[in-house]
Amino acid sequence: MSAPVEQQVEFGGLVIGYDHRVLAPREWTTAQSRWIAELSASSAPGPVLELCTGAGQIGLLAACETGRELVCVESSAAAAGHLRRNAERAGLDARVEVRQQDLSTALEEGETFPLVTADPPWVISSAVSRFPEDPLSAIDGGADGLTVARTCLSVIARHLAPQGAAVLQLGSRSQVESLGTMAEQLDLCVRETRSYDRGVLVLLEASA
Template identity: 50%
Template sequence: MTQGTGGTAVGEQMVFGPLTITFDARVLRPRTWTAAQSTWAAQLLEDAPAGPVLELCAGAGQIGLLAVHDGDRRLVCVDANPVASAYTLQNAAAAGLGDRVEVRNGDLAAMVPADERYALVLADPPWVPAADTGRFPEDPLLAIDGGADGTTVAVACVEVAAAHLLPGATLLLQLGNVEQVGAIAGSVAAAHGMTLDSTRVFEGGVVARFVRA
């Protein structure tokens, strides 16, 4: 990672809502449409239980940062890519949220201790089926490869959310299409006490709301 003055990374920048997000080619380029996931999360947080927000597969952190930007919730961001995690720290500081954001780098389940509970979980896992990843050579494989049917990492996100959401709290899960949402809702979500509440379809993908009983 190229370092600029003050130890910050020098990468490409883009506007994401009111935020300026820095990233490079080793991190998935933020998709502008995913700000809708942040907006939905911010709306839900107005009536959510007291507690922090957890972002899984956080990338450069833009979705979670935008979700909590206008509130006072603490945000925990988890990603397997150390470069992405470094950018999340930098982007949190640039947004004036450094004191409210904790970044953890590593396996999803291992990074969330058993006793932690969250008011909302955001997840933007890789959801491209493995056989189709060659269609996106500009994207880091780690950030897009969702396994055979594109839901392998999404399933892990549901399992983590189910174990750590407060009762009545929400998981907002980004996926590629409604078929993937249906597959998860009918199997792993139900098995872990999660109910599909609603799905919103956007140009670049879908966001599904699952609620913990």
């Protein structure tokens, strides 16, 4: 069997490589990286944590624009391989730590981060056939599209530093509303949402 063919795309000034096993970078998600950069100016020192990293474009652009270190959590070996190569291509490999692990085991008790970004799968299972070019594991979010997002929310609640901020990507405002109760139960609150043609970004902070 021949090796997967790497494709490359420009993403906010970075060259990002990926193949058919990894979700292709979406240009609109540069907004997620740049929101993290906005927040960085008033955040405490420390690395950015990225959950559900994929090929790494969102976190790498955030690291490039903030000057911060980056800790990436990604369970897929294929995606983690592209992430490492993309970090090296961008000259960021010395500032990027890749944890190829499940979300539930990748972080140590007591580890906290001032900034978190997460891009979980958020397509509802009944709709994934509309996106045959995308790998199923990268887009299938379960019956309501929020299965992995809920796990991300739990991780954020445990590992967000005091006065920290997290930017979570979802598919719609209705999904944001559905997560609202869980966020409150975890002492997180939705501070702001920003809507785009292809998705929604949500700013989460610890409740006062």
